[in-house]
Structures are given as structure tokens and as C-alpha cells.
Amino acid sequence: MHKMTGLALGIALLSGTGMAQAYEAGDWILRVGAATVAPDEDSQAVRIPTAPPTVLPGVGIDNDTQLGIIPAYMVTDNLGFELLAATPFTHDVDVLGAGLPAGEVTHLPPTLSLQWYPRGGQKGWQPYFGLGVNYTFIYDEEVSGELEGALGSLIDASSAELSLDDSFGLSAQLGVDIPIGERWALNLGVWYIDIDSEATIRTDVGNVKFDVSIDPWVYNAGIAWRF
Numbered sequence: 508m509h510k511m512t513g514l515a516l517g518i519a520l521l522s523g524t525g526m527a528q529a530y531e532a533g534d535w536i537l538r539v540g541a542a543t544v545a546p547d548e549d550s551q552a553v554r555i556p557t558a559p560p561t562v563l564p565g566v567g568i569d570n571d572t573q574l575g576i577i578p579a580y581m582v583t584d585n586l587g588f589e590l591l592a593a594t595p596f597t598h599d600v601d602v603l604g605a606g607l608p609a610g611e612v613t614h615l616p617p618t619l620s621l622q623w624y625p626r627g628g629q630k631g632w633q634p635y636f637g638l639g640v641n642y643t644f645i646y647d648e649e650v651s652g653e654l655e656g657a658l659g660s661l662i663d664a665s666s667a668e669l670s671l672d673d674s675f676g677l678s679a680q681l682g683v684d685i686p687i688g689e690r691w692a693l694n695l696g697v698w699y700i701d702i703d704s705e706a707t708i709r710t711d712v713g714n715v716k717f718d719v720s721i722d723p724w725v726y727n728a729g730i731a732w733r734f
């Protein structure tokens with residue numbers, strides 16, 4: 508490739524000039540990518556009703572990455588609505604201070620955002636900011652054999668179940684689409700979502716409840732297609 512052509516292409520890629528990537532009222536944008544939910548969790552202590560009570564410092568929740576499917580609709584050149592959807596996330600849960608796997612939880616965190624595109628109607632990079640609401644469905648919670656064994660020896664429980672309440676909360680996001688063609692762009696996005704839940708460990712000899720703030724950062728890296 509000729510040096511100047513390469514340079515011009517590089518500049519075009521960086522600035523998006525010459526590519527019809529202006530977002531306008533009526534456009535749909537479908538973003539698809541690797542979406543990672545990284546909990547910034549804060550858990551209440553878990554008080555196991557032994558005599559005296561056994562107090563564990565709480566639970567930790569690890570990250571998970573799934574397929575993000577994120578449609579958006581431009582209502583005006585500068586305002587859009589976006590739905591964060593994804594295949595279900597499954598996270599390992601550990602009992603802090605005990606080095607004990609507690610089990611796993613699966614959830615879907617659909618998030619609807621109103622977005623502002625400051626460069627709407629113009630070609631080139633499309634940064635955006637959003638505020639939204641999240642409803643997190645938490646289901647398919649599973650207790651590890653290790654936790655069941657520990658509860659068995661602590662309180663003579665012969666079985667244990669874990670459940671976490673669903674959560675409704677607010678979210679904030681920012682992202683950018685970097686044009687790579689007339690209808691295609693690279694997409695990077697990040698959300699902060701307020702997800703708070705109450706966890707219950709049910710056993711045949713009694714229940715243990717504790718609050719968990721999951722409050723994850725969610726990252727998406729993928730492509731955006733305008734149509």
C-alpha cells in the first residue's frame with residue numbers, strides 16, 4: 508500500500524470521515540459483543556445460628572462473560588433508547604474468610620437506557636451517555652456440596668438451598684461507536700448498575716438471611732450495525 512494512502516486510510520479510520528456513520532432519527536443500531544458482568548459486591552455478614560453464632564464476613568461473587576445483544580433506536584438525532592440484553596450470566600459465589608465455595612447464581616439483568624449522542628447527525632465517532640433502569644432476574648441458585656457439608660457439621664442441616672431476591676435499580680452508562688464502514692462500527696460500552704438483593708440460605712433446621720449489593724460494572728466490546 509502506498510504510504511500516503513495508508514496514512515489517509517488510517518486517518519479516515521481514526522476520525523471516521525468519509526464514512527456515512529451519522530446516527531439519525533429512525534435508525535436502529537444493533538450492538539453485539541462480549542459482555543462481562545464484574546460485580547463490585549458488598550455483602551452483609553452471614554450469621555450461622557450456632558451457639559455462640561458463627562459469623563462469616565459475607566460472600567464474594569466472581570465475573571462472568573456472555574454474549575451481549577444490545578439493540579438501540581434513535582428517537583431523534585441525539586436521543587435514543589437502548590436495551591442491554593444478553594445470554595444468562597452465571598457467577599461462582601464464595602464464602603469470604605472461609606475459603607469455601609458457596610455455590611453459583613444465574614441471572615439476567617435487562618437494562619433500558621435513555622441515551623444522549625452529543626454528535627448525533629454528524630459523521631465519525633459516536634460517543635454516548637445513558638441513564639436507565641435495571642431489573643435483574645436471579646434464578647437457578649445452587650448450593651455447593653462444600654457449603655452443604657459445612658452447614659451439616661455446624662448446625663446439623665441435612666440439606667440447603669440458596670435463593671436471592673430479584674432487584675430493581677438505576678443504571679448509568681457510557682460508550683462509543685468507532686466507524687469501520689458505512690454501517691459498521693467497533694463498539695465499547697460500560698454500565699454501572701445498582702443491583703441489591705437479599706440472599707436466603709434455607710435449611711431443614713432454619714434459615715439464614717443476609718443482604719448483598721452486587722452493583723456490577725458491565726463491559727461490552729464488540730461491533731455495532733446500523734440499519
Ligand code: NI
Nearest residue numbers: 701703720722
Ligand atoms: Ni447498591
